[in-house]
Amino acid sequence: MNIDSRIARLRSLDREHIWHPFTQMADWAKSDPLIITGASGCFLKDVRGGWYLDGVSSLWVNILGHRRREIDEAIKAQLGKVAHSTLLGMANEASSELAGKLAALVQKSFGAGRLTRIFFSDDGSTSVEVALKMAFQYWAHKGEKQRTLFISLENGYHGDTLGSVSVGGVDIFHSAFKPLLFRTGKAPSPYCYRCPLGLSRPGCGLECAAALERLVEANRDTVAGVVLEPMVQAAGGMIFFPAGYLKRVSEICNRHGVPFIADEVATGFGRTGKTFACEHEGVVPDILCLSKGLTGGYLPLAVTVANDKIYNAFLGGYEELKTFFHGHSYTGNPLACAAASAVLDIFDKEDIPGMAAPKAAILKNWLRDMETRQFVGEARGLGLMAGVELVADKETKKHFPWEQRVGWKVALKALEKGLFIRPLGNVIVIMPPLSVSQPNLERMLEVIAAAVSECAG
Numbered sequence: 001m002n003i004d005s006r007i008a009r010l011r012s013l014d015r016e017h018i019w020h021p022f023t024q025m026a027d028w029a030k031s032d033p034l035i036i037t038g039a040s041g042c043f044l045k046d047v048r049g050g051w052y053l054d055g056v057s058s059l060w061v062n063i064l065g066h067r068r069r070e071i072d073e074a075i076k077a078q079l080g081k082v083a084h085s086t087l088l089g090m091a092n093e094a095s096s097e098l099a100g101k102l103a104a105l106v107q108k109s110f111g112a113g114r115l116t117r118i119f120f121s122d123d124g125s126t127s128v129e130v131a132l133k134m135a136f137q138y139w140a141h142k143g144e145k146q147r148t149l150f151i152s153l154e155n156g157y158h159g160d161t162l163g164s165v166s167v168g169g170v171d172i173f174h175s176a177f178k179p180l181l182f183r184t185g186k187a188p189s190p191y192c193y194r195c196p197l198g199l200s201r202p203g204c205g206l207e208c209a210a211a212l213e214r215l216v217e218a219n220r221d222t223v224a225g226v227v228l229e230p231m232v233q234a235a236g237g238m239i240f241f242p243a244g245y246l247k248r249v250s251e252i253c254n255r256h257g258v259p260f261i262a263d264e265v266a267t268g269f270g271r272t273g274k275t276f277a278c279e280h281e282g283v284v285p286d287i288l289c290l291s292k293g294l295t296g297g298y299l300p301l302a303v304t305v306a307n308d309k310i311y312n313a314f315l316g317g318y319e320e321l322k323t324f325f326h327g328h329s330y331t332g333n334p335l336a337c338a339a340a341s342a343v344l345d346i347f348d349k350e351d352i353p354g355m356a357a358p359k360a361a362i363l364k365n366w367l368r369d370m371e372t373r374q375f376v377g378e379a380r381g382l383g384l385m386a387g388v389e390l391v392a393d394k395e396t397k398k399h400f401p402w403e404q405r406v407g408w409k410v411a412l413k414a415l416e417k418g419l420f421i422r423p424l425g426n427v428i429v430i431m432p433p434l435s436v437s438q439p440n441l442e443r444m445l446e447v448i449a450a451a452v453s454e455c456a457g
């Protein structure tokens, strides 16, 4: 088949049968998307043979590059044994091996004996669902069934299932489903550039954290847990916490005896410069959600890690019905666990956060420079995770009109220059694989800077 008819065939199969996520399909039908057929390192190859820098790490999951030899081999070796067997009623070698390695990594970051129990699921959303159900049922087992209120943040994102949407706070994604959601308490987002409380740093004294504490106090008898993305509200617009905020929230949770749930689905595995983002403020959650980077971006897998206090509350006689009634068909899938095991071996052998550090420094300098430019309101980041917020007017921080789709235009322009990125509205997201080379990172940043000046003007 010649190349043109091959492309036409793939294009029409996609157009006729696939409903793409987060995509207005009426627009999609008119578009000419890349059709990826291969990859190597930080590059994706399309059906025409063009190579594109994977500037979103294939939606934030690919931390070590594509076709990383050790991960490829681990999956192949596991395929030679068994692809899948269930964790309902039996154990499997791959999930046990992974659990041991993951417990060791988590201990290295959070201390021995703090976060000990690993519950497997399939993606970030389910890892959060599991955390919410665990925290709720933990209280029920302690005789406090009235504790049904979760407190989370405006601009938070925890996934797309209804439980995780309930604790989410991104209106554009979530408002359509409001009638289906359970009630939660929403604390203000620590979004200093556009402080929802109209305050400014450092004089504010972290009033946003105080507001969260008042919410906990006002609901002291019904709070089941506090859930947030530590250090950065990612999908909500790359909003980075002011220093001290995370620590304050953790202290509030400890003071009130409320489980602190850290959703590190996006930040885990070195993305922010530490293995886990909680480490930036020396904070230890009661429940930790991990997914995206866990398998190096190879296969869907997630874990919810709980401490002994939570776990022990579920122990009892069979007839007491204290069992955690949750699980999925593919819970603890051996192929995915083998991929994750290979990733953790790499973390053990190589200092992944340390190797990313010089690149994070390059990114930080670039952000500082970007912030001086016209139409850049704020350029912010931590580790190899950053956002450039474009504004129509720097003085007034006026947004570009939503319909103008400036972020989207920047992404299209970048694609012409060989870089794939995906913005969040008018926030340009910088999220390369942690393994990106310095020249490739520099190239990526040059392309974005050029695309911004061509599109925002």
Ligand SMILES: *Cc1c(COP(=O)(O)O)cnc(C)c1O
Residues within 6 Å of the ligand: 123, 124, 125, 126, 128, 157, 158, 159, 160, 229, 234, 235, 263, 264, 265, 266, 267, 291, 292
């Ligand atoms: C992406 C993300 C999720 C959801 O993960 P999925 O794998 O898309 O279900 C949850 N929490 C955070 C912080 C995320 O970034």
